[in-house]
């Protein structure tokens with residue numbers, strides 16, 4: 070590839086017409102953040118570019134962005150070569166701004182006005198589907214659990230969470246962060262922490278540090294188990310975190326102690342001591358009864 074070819078390839082994502090800086094766009098449209106909708110915006114091009122690069126390659130299939138807001142991350146995704154972006158935004162105040170971005174990248178940005186919790190993202194666009202989002206924190210966990218239950222519909226999920234939620238996604242046995250969320254996420258996906266983002270990077274700044282996490286859904290869950298039963302066992306074990314399993318799991322079956330023992334697990338153990346493999350064994354055993 071010649072230098073000219075490289076320049077052409079890098080410029081392939083750039084808009085045909087230059088867009089004004091985001092802060093000017095916000096001012097021109099008289100927009101302000103609505104905290105109730107978890108609105109903390111990213112204007113830093115280095116940061117949005119870093120997220121877009123981490124999410125790539127973006128030149129095949131569909132990138133699905135949740136909550137584009139004024140479109141900082143959306144622009145970065147398009148500038149980094151996303152072939153097709155489908156963005157779901159609940160706050161209609163942002164639709165005119167997003168329409169300007171769509172016009173600057175003809176045929177590449179499609180905006181859906183709606184609640185991402187009610188839209189089946191697995192049916193949007195074409196494979197490989199990559200979800201990329203600076204998530205509204207109040208709905209981040211239910212959205213993630215929905216996407217994880219869609220199996221391999223998504224090639225990757227590159228998501229900004231509150232750091233505390235990221236820690237819980239990555240939690241390991243015998244740590245305070247290990248629990249239902251770690252089990253649900255790691256059972257279905259490889260989970261990687263990418264980088265932290267300080268509050269000052271957002272407008273307005275949130276109270277807490279954020280973390281970008283990447284999840285790559287597994288072809289098959291880590292160990293066989295029924296998803297609903299695994300969730301019930303984890304919920305029971307961690308709902309009463311300090312209690313021994315023979316007590317905390319009794320609400321699933323009066324034979325809990327016997328079932329736990331049948332899997333070679335001490336009934337006096339606590340949930341946080343078990344590996345995901347052991348949780349799956351318990352889910353199969355409780356289901357069998």
Ligand code: SAM
Nearest residue numbers: 108109110111136137138159160184185203205
């Ligand atoms: N992506 C923008 C950025 O990085 O600057 C905005 C991120 S802001 C943290 C979250 C965005 O999600 C807001 O634009 C908000 O209106 C939108 N949002 C909140 N709840 C939503 C929902 N249930 N479905 C779709 N969008 C939602």
